[in-house]
Amino acid sequence: MDRSSNSGIKRVVFVIYPGVTLLDVTGPIQAFSSANNTEAAQRERIYDVVVASPEGGMITTDCMVELGSVSLEQAAEIPIDTLIIAGGDGVFDAVEQDSLVEWIKQRKFDSRRVASTCMGTFLIAAAGLLDGLSATTHWRHVEELQNRFPNIQVKRDPLFIRHGNVWSSAGVTAGIDLALAMIQEDMGHEAAMQVAQTLVVFFKRPGGQSQFSDILTIQAAEAGGLFADLHAWIAGHLQSDLSVTTLAERLAMSPRNFARKYKDSIGVTPAKTVEMMRVNAAKRMLVKSHRSLAEIALNTGFIDEQRLRRAFHRHVGTSPMAYRETFGEALVE
Template sequence: MRSVGFLVFDGFQVMGLAALSVFELANLLSGQAHYDIHMLSDTGGRVRNSLGFGIETAAVGDVFHDTTITTGSLLAKPAPSALLDYLRTASTRSRRVAGICTGAFLLAEAGLLDGRRATTHWGHARSLATRFPKVRVEEDRIFIQDGNLWTSAGMSAGIDLALALLEEDLGREMARSVARAMVVYLRRPGGQSQFSTLLELEPKSDRVRRALTYAKENLRNELSVEELAEAASLSPRQFSRVFRQETGQSPAKAVEHLRLEVARAMMEEGRHPMDVIARETGFADRERMRRAFLRSFGQPPQVMRRLADHERHVGTA
């Protein structure tokens, strides 16, 4: 059985607890007790979270765990010295140490991230880089592994990090089963952007939202204006006009961004040949996909894949 020590402190962000459901469901779905969870704090006893209710914890001490995870808070603040001391020792005694959201600030304050790559919630990334200039902050990442240290973006990204830890322990199929049970659409690779094309477009009407959701779910299709207009229950002319008014983009440009987002995620997972990625995301062929990558990222997909492969190898070295 693998023990997980989960560190909390007064006012910790309640969403961080969602990551623990990954380990809970791994036990339930496998019918085996793979994980044993221990809630820890600097003094022990009841600790209040960001919503004001408390959970029971044990005080940190001389017992260390296979995996040590610290969560964060809505506003990054100095950590209790006992937690920092515990994290410093855990970095040499635990197989893995992770910080969810602004938990990266605790790891940095303990000196564990000096010279390391790390991420955090996009809203706090600049502050992390300013306060801890020795940390190589990459603000547009879902999660990052650098040796035995893991950090994640905020909110739901803690679930992605926990699923990656689970996959490392029990394999891809178990991680996929847990993701399905949690109704997670897919486990995002760590290199995926924290920003979503659908969120960035911010359509105002249900009809345009419906068309974009249809496009995301049917990327292999041509996704012509006529096809999208039908999904929105509008005429092609009316759809084009409304779409541009609400998003500031043409339907064709928005669809290209959706294709690029999914293609990049598949590329960074490293499991699919380029021809398959081009076909599955609706680019039809590698040359068309290459041109789109150059327009948006300034680099061809082959270069971005090599960079992602290098980061995975560095992270697991």
């Protein structure tokens, strides 16, 4: 187990500022704190978490909750193992603070890791830490990040990206995925798994997995609600014939016209939506029942286990049984 400071404790410093997103800070902090209580920690304190801001003191977050902080000067008095720049709408004021940007720039050379959560990527980009590299941020700000820093390859989909000792993560809860990846690197797979189970989050969503869930993608796409009733009907008839012909008949449209309008409106084919909804239903059954994989496949319209496994891997990035094992301790009696 690698420990960078003389005391053997890894100092994780979160940089915040007025308008920082609360969950960008507290989500990863909870992950590191929970790691101290895992069996792998062997009753030793592995992480010491510090919250810092340019001047120190109480900082008001996006939801008006105040967080206490030490100054950047105080934070740097003891070696920093991992520096994490939190995101939030206040980042656009923060990037104009030359002293803050310069302080972050220096940390690349004297910290083992420098990372950003969500919109915090704007700050590490301003510090030049991402020059010539790829990075990610909250999906709403991908284009703005790319426009401000054209020498960075900004990627919309990944949950987090790592280049050497520089990491960036996507929107809000992706910061927890980033923290889990760091915990795994420091303490091993089992420790990270224990933290994920404690927080009741999935371990591990691959860094390259999309920051959107499949169902959220569908819901966000149909702003006009043209296919809302059809989606509700599909969700209640997953065992039925859900071919393009059947779905088109529900809307009194020709199969060709239906398929074209659906793809134009939703962004995916009707068959893709059906598969997404069946996988989503399978996920619920896996964690809320003792049904066998064969039963779940039949009840969600996949017919057989092999088809369910293939679809599950495509959308979730892991096997159905690994997914059940991850959540089973907390949710399956």
